[in-house]
Amino acid sequence: MVGSSREHLEEQQQSYKKYLAISIVLGVSLCILSLTPMLLGVMTNLIPVLVGVGLMLILIGTGTVCFTYSGNVYNAYTVLLTNGKDPNSFEEEVKAEARRKRIDYIIDEVYWPIIVVIYFAESFLIGGSFWAWSWVIFVLGGALEGTIKSIFDTWDN
Known part of the structure; x- marks a missing residue:
């Protein structure tokens, strides 16, 4: 400050x-x-x-x-x-928040729909007993989401 x-x-x-x-x-x-x-x-x-x-x-x-x-x-x-913070750091925080929002948008609008398409494609193409455990892709997708966000964070910095 x-x-x-x-x-x-x-x-x-x-x-x-x-x-x-x-x-x-x-x-x-x-x-x-x-x-x-x-x-x-x-x-x-x-x-x-x-x-x-x-x-x-x-x-x-x-x-x-x-x-x-x-x-x-x-x-x-x-x-x-x-x-209290230095007023000059506000601009940096606003830019960082904008980057985080872009990453979240990409994850919400691109990543998860791709996961859903993969889920349906593998479930319908393989079929049979595969439906019993094909939901695991959502667990893996959730686990990888944090990794993908951190990768995007390091690229933006």
């Missing part, structure tokens, strides 16, 4: 710590205070019990959103700082 970008992310993470602490305190407080509307409904006639239960659930949900959201944002900073 470029030094200035990393430093900028570290500064943002440090400045976010205060918001994280406030958000967690607010979320926990809302969860603890969520019992108040329900208890008011049970002990007094101020609000109906079902309205108290509804308000309790709203407070619990709001509290949960507070500390979950802020925790996820803080964790995103941590992940970016831990796993």
Whole structure:
């Protein structure tokens, strides 16, 4: 990761710590205070019990959103700082992914149909008891698929 970008992310993470602490305190407080509307409904006639239960659930949900959201944002900073990469390497990764997709396309559109044609050809031409074990070509084809992909990977590099 470029030094200035990393430093900028570290500064943002440090400045976010205060918001994280406030958000967690607010979320926990809302969860603890969520019992108040329900208890008011049970002990007094101020609000109906079902309205108290509804308000309790709203407070619990709001509290949960507070500390979950802020925790996820803080964790995103941590992940970016831990796993961050140099922006110049993105182009290389995109090219490598495009190569892998081409190889997968070739395997899916050419290799497996050839295996199926070989299966039917040998099964119908030889026939008889050959059907009992001719399916083995699919097992062999699956085993060779990884080898073929690695060969294509070495040719592209």
